[in-house]
Amino acid sequence: MTTVLDSIIEGVREDLEARARQTPLSEMQALAASADSALDAHTALEAGRDDPSGVRIIAEVKRSSPSKGALAEIPDPAALAAAYQSGGASVISVLTESRRFGGSLSDLAAVRAGVDIPVLRKDFMVDEYQFHEARAYGADLVLLIVAALDDRQLRDFLSLTHELGMNALVEAHTEEEIERAVTVGSRIVGVNVRNLKTLDVDLNHYSAMARHLPHDVVRVAESGVSGPDGVLDYARQGADAVLVGEALVKHGDPTAAVKSFRSASLSKEAQ
Numbered sequence: 001m002t003t004v005l006d007s008i009i010e011g012v013r014e015d016l017e018a019r020a021r022q023t024p025l026s027e028m029q030a031l032a033a034s035a036d037s038a039l040d041a042h043t044a045l046e047a048g049r050d051d052p053s054g055v056r057i058i059a060e061v062k063r064s065s066p067s068k069g070a071l072a073e074i075p076d077p078a079a080l081a082a083a084y085q086s087g088g089a090s091v092i093s094v095l096t097e098s099r100r101f102g103g104s105l106s107d108l109a110a111v112r113a114g115v116d117i118p119v120l121r122k123d124f125m126v127d128e129y130q131f132h133e134a135r136a137y138g139a140d141l142v143l144l145i146v147a148a149l150d151d152r153q154l155r156d157f158l159s160l161t162h163e164l165g166m167n168a169l170v171e172a173h174t175e176e177e178i179e180r181a182v183t184v185g186s187r188i189v190g191v192n193v194r195n196l197k198t199l200d201v202d203l204n205h206y207s208a209m210a211r212h213l214p215h216d217v218v219r220v221a222e223s224g225v226s227g228p229d230g231v232l233d234y235a236r237q238g239a240d241a242v243l244v245g246e247a248l249v250k251h252g253d254p255t256a257a258v259k260s261f262r263s264a265s266l267s268k269e270a271q
């Protein structure tokens with residue numbers, strides 16, 4: 001059966017083939033090589049651990065989604081990202097997939113130029129070309145979705161990410177995917193409580209998976225936050241960082257929203 005994830009990836013492959021015809025791999029590699037060095041997203045997120053200033057927020061630029069349709073117009077993604085940074089976000093996530101999420105590489109470049117914290121290229125990374133492209137457009141961090149990759153791709157893409165000076169947020173949904181992420185040496189592991197094959201969101205899923213995350217990886221809780229209490233819940237369950245999209249793009253005051261998420265986690269009691 002074709003899943004939502006399969007059909008997104010089919011479109012991603014078609015789009016990237018068209019871009020590679022315009023700008024061949026060798027040219028994209030040269031652009032990546034001449035880009036400013038990547039910022040250290042691992043340190044930015046790791047700082048959430050045992051830190052009195054609380055859990056780190058990865059704040060997302062997300063116009064639409066397969067599960068919810070249109071979310072926000074976001075005419076100026078750089079301004080939104082700067083507002084997130086002012087509120088205390090540690091990393092900005094930029095969805096660059098266009099068909100379902102309304103994102104683009106131009107959004108990534110604009111955000112990169114508008115903030116001085118690490119930027120995540122949030123896309124469906126299935127081809128070497130996209131990694132050079134991510135770096136060329138200023139990404140510091142890329143997303144690797146375990147469910148979309150076999151073990152060899154996961155290992156090779158993680159190595160390529162590191163060779164290019166970036167970090168990877170390696171996203172898992174099941175215990176088996178966490179194990180695969182850890183086995184290949186991932187240093188930042190996310191648990192997405194949204195099942196990308198069915199789009200179901202289960203807020204209790206992070207707590208069920210958290211015990212499988214080793215202590216030496218940066219632990220990221222992804223999706224489903226609707227307000228400060230959601231961030232606090234993930235922080236109490238041991239998340240070092242929380243990735244938030246919809247609740248931020250729909251909030252009228254993104255700076256205040258990120259601030260409230262950060263301060264909620266300050267009250268995190270013993271984990």
Ligand SMILES: O=C(O)c1ccccc1NCC(=O)[C@H](O)[C@H](O)COP(=O)(O)O
Nearest residue numbers: 065066067196222223224225244245246
């Ligand atoms: O958001 C979706 O509907 C979606 C569907 C299929 C693949 C990925 C999808 N979203 C990517 C994400 O995981 C989220 O953008 C991110 O974790 C933030 O989630 P939220 O705070 O719930 O918007």
